[in-house]
Amino acid sequence: MPELPEVETVRAGLEQWVVGRTIKAVEVNHPRSIRRHVAGARDFAQLLKGRTITAARRRGKFLWLPLDSSDAIVGHLGMSGQMLVQPRTAPDEKHLHIRFDFTDRGPQLRFVDQRTFGGLAVSIGGAELPEEIAHIAKDPLEESFVDKEFVESLRRKRTGVKRALLDQTLISGVGNIYADEALWRARIHGNRPSDELSRQAAQRLLGEVKAVLREAIEAGGTSFDALYVNVNGESGYFERGLNAYGREGLPCHRCGTPIKRSTFMNRSSFYCPRCQKER
DNA sequence: CCTCATTCCTGCGGGC
């Protein structure tokens, strides 16, 4: 499940493998994967033909590839999207939806996506910051992210702390896994009302969010199955670093109490009932 | 404006 660390790993791979290359042709096999490109597949391909990719950037879980036209390819991996760099001779993947061929006749870039929650679009004039992602907040690893602003807006919200962490307009890049991990580290229950958190607790939580995201990037991301891989098809190994997510019934690494699982927002939450009191 | 439930999608694993 790609969250910020997994998307960052993919971004780094794109920087290495596709920046500086010129697109020769684009093939769209599944219209749903470009549903956010309203003008359709033909327009998508036409805008990209002959363009050179000049960088690989990311904000939160969104990626974008600025082009020499000042447009950009903007993308989100959703639940199962993959950006793979593959030799032209490699057999098509089962869920290969978009293929990029380059003028250098080198490896292709392939967008593969089993559940089709992800997708790509051309953002007109979006090289600097695509308007498609301007509505989401900065992610906590951006230099211009302001801790105090996050702390204050978190405390202004009238909702649960975990729900707030998952709100991409408040802080971007955090998904279900790293939200649970940061809450475990900060010893805060995800159902705690966000407006009842002290400034100190909110700042501590933010510190743990940043720490866990950085550590996960270092490990190349978290992989539970073949769905999350880097551009070369390799898995990350941060799963070993998880303290809460997916550990129902297993002893808390701090106090030994079995980790609990509960469901809300249509998703699972894992927490230590002893370290993380609801109130 | 704010909060929250619903919807999209496919593969997998449990239960019968």
Place this chain on the structure above:
DNA sequence: TGCCCGCAGGAATGAG
């Protein structure tokens, strides 16, 4: 052995 159901969940959407 096969079928059905629940589950995985990021983000857009619309209801209230």
